[in-house]
Amino acid sequence: MRTLRLSAKTVRRLRETLLKDDEQERFAFVYAGDEGNLLAHQVVTVDDDAMARQSKTACRPAPEIERERLSECYDQQLAPVLAHSHPFSADPRFSSIDVESMGRFREWITGLFPDRSFGFAVVGTNGIEVVADDETRLEAIDVEVLGEWKLDRPVTGSNSRFDIDADASAHEDQRYDRNVRAFGNDGQQRLESTTVGIVGVGGIGSMVAEQLSRLGVGEVVLVDPDEVEESNLSRISGVFDHQIGEPKVTALREHLLQSSGGSLSVTTVQERIQNCPSVLDDCDTIIGCVDSVSARSFCNEYAVKQLQYYLDAGVRIDTPDRTATGTSSDGMTAEQGSKESNETAIEEPVQTDDQTVEMTGYVHLVAPGSNACFDCLGRHDQAAARIEQLSPTERSAEQERGYIDDDELAPEPAVVHLNGQCASKTVSVLVDLVTGVHTPPDFIRYEDHAHEMTELTTAPSEHCPTCGTDGVLGVGQRSFGDAHFEPAETPVESD
Numbered sequence: 001m002r003t004l005r006l007s008a009k010t011v012r013r014l015r016e017t018l019l020k021d022d023e024q025e026r027f028a029f030v031y032a033g034d035e036g037n038l039l040a041h042q043v044v045t046v047d048d049d050a051m052a053r054q055s056k057t058a059c060r061p062a063p064e065i066e067r068e069r070l071s072e073c074y075d076q077q078l079a080p081v082l083a084h085s086h087p088f089s090a091d092p093r094f095s096s097i098d099v100e101s102m103g104r105f106r107e108w109i110t111g112l113f114p115d116r117s118f119g120f121a122v123v124g125t126n127g128i129e130v131v132a133d134d135e136t137r138l139e140a141i142d143v144e145v146l147g148e149w150k151l152d153r154p155v156t157g158s159n160s161r162f163d164i165d166a167d168a169s170a171h172e173d174q175r176y177d178r179n180v181r182a183f184g185n186d187g188q189q190r191l192e193s194t195t196v197g198i199v200g201v202g203g204i205g206s207m208v209a210e211q212l213s214r215l216g217v218g219e220v221v222l223v224d225p226d227e228v229e230e231s232n233l234s235r236i237s238g239v240f241d242h243q244i245g246e247p248k249v250t251a252l253r254e255h256l257l258q259s260s261g262g263s264l265s266v267t268t269v270q271e272r273i274q275n276c277p278s279v280l281d282d283c284d285t286i287i288g289c290v291d292s293v294s295a296r297s298f299c300n301e302y303a304v305k306q307l308q309y310y311l312d313a314g315v316r317i318d319t320p321d322r323t324a325t326g327t328s329s330d331g332m333t334a335e336q337g338s339k340e341s342n343e344t345a346i347e348e349p350v351q352t353d354d355q356t357v358e359m360t361g362y363v364h365l366v367a368p369g370s371n372a373c374f375d376c377l378g379r380h381d382q383a384a385a386r387i388e389q390l391s392p393t394e395r396s397a398e399q400e401r402g403y404i405d406d407d408e409l410a411p412e413p414a415v416v417h418l419n420g421q422c423a424s425k426t427v428s429v430l431v432d433l434v435t436g437v438h439t440p441p442d443f444i445r446y447e448d449h450a451h452e453m454t455e456l457t458t459a460p461s462e463h464c465p466t467c468g469t470d471g472v473l474g475v476g477q478r479s480f481g482d483a484h485f486e487p488a489e490t491p492v493e494s495d
Helices: 008-018 063-075 096-112 174-192 203-215 248-259 293-306 334-340 382-389 392-400 416-435
Strands: 003-007 027-035 037-045 051-054 059-061 079-085 119-123 128-133 138-146 195-199 219-223 265-269 285-288 309-318 358-366 443-447 452-456
Touching: 003 008, 003 128, 008 027, 008 037, 008 079, 008 119, 008 138, 027 059, 027 063, 027 293, 037 063, 037 079, 059 063, 063 079, 063 096, 096 119, 096 128, 174 203, 174 416, 195 203, 203 219, 203 248, 203 309, 203 416, 219 248, 248 265, 285 293, 285 416, 293 309, 293 358, 309 416, 358 416, 416 443
Parallel strands: 003 037, 003 138, 079 119, 195 219, 195 285, 219 265, 285 309
Antiparallel strands: 027 037, 027 079, 051 059, 119 128, 128 138, 309 358, 358 443, 443 452
8 A cells, every 4th residue: 555654843843733623624735746646745734715715614714825835746756635624523534525525626636737646635633544545536544644753642553664563463473582582573574574775884784784683684785886805804794714705794694594593685786875776665664884985975865765764883982093084984074973962072082091092982763754754854965975985096186285284185094993882872773663663863962981871852944955844855856965965165276
């Protein structure tokens, strides 16, 4: 069955604008990406003075407003969902008046905009009912709310991508007996029906994959363009000397099939995620464990466009020669890292030996439109992204001219135990998300030397170039880079 996906922010907006104390029915257009499922992008309200008819039992915008809004929506390559309210109903259903009106609407829309997708919704104080055009008729579709735990009142009757059949049999595999005792038969079956895309299978990504395989996750999609190098052996889980030169995804797949007892389905893609985004289309959630700002931004933008859950994981090790200006291994400068955490900055990091100053790990859950995305927190480092896009020749030329410091191109420090901490917390958040046993945190920051774990709450920014008012939330497939960042300064060579 098709689904209308909405963010918690979109649900909140619909309730605030359509449900008033006077109990008059009101109207709004939801512009939605159409990827088979409908993905709510934007709520466009209709003012009371722009209504042709409005009462406690019916409402309709003026015809010119309808034409204008539908044309605007289709011009943006989106599909309109025509929503109205039943403010007197907790769990609304389309009335006989609604059904008759929708039939006339359907004939009018298909005549004016043939071969275009559209839907209808009725919003009550708790529930939302939705139908969508299916060429010959209107069919009921499911409702899914990303980050529904952010709402004061959950949407009754909504579904989750992690739901399982109500009549599913009890789990009998002894391999996962202790898991079942921890989060129940329902939780284990949810894990087994989940597909996780892991982008980047180095130190953190390989450990995440290992833990998911032992938890009984049903399928993983491994995406990484690189081959195993000798320097990887101290950090990548399940990879050994004889596999040097093999694709990382191939070497890790062999290990995962053994550690899972063959119950895990593993798809491998040796490619940059920017070149193969469609491999994530059937994933229930995505985990990014990459050391590239461009790849992180791509995963974030993909998740925002597709209304997909995204977990971003990384570490940063600051050393005396890198703390002030060096780029961290999670793609942030040290200054950005402290800024985004919303914590009180440590004025003088405590140096514990001759080399290491600070070791930090983080896990960032993105539920698009419900909490802060990668770019809401200002984590898109345009300078680093620009360097990543340069060809080797261009990079060398700028390095010779002094536009790029040697430190910016040097490999980042990395150690297995910090990766392990980060990987385990990433899996913990995923388990919370999938099983529903606990509410998942928005952001976790771990300070290794202080042995401190801090959980932070985030909120989406209306000014975010990716998920904000003018962003690409729920627009579906479009070319990467639709998010509009202010241009970064580029070096200009003097005479």
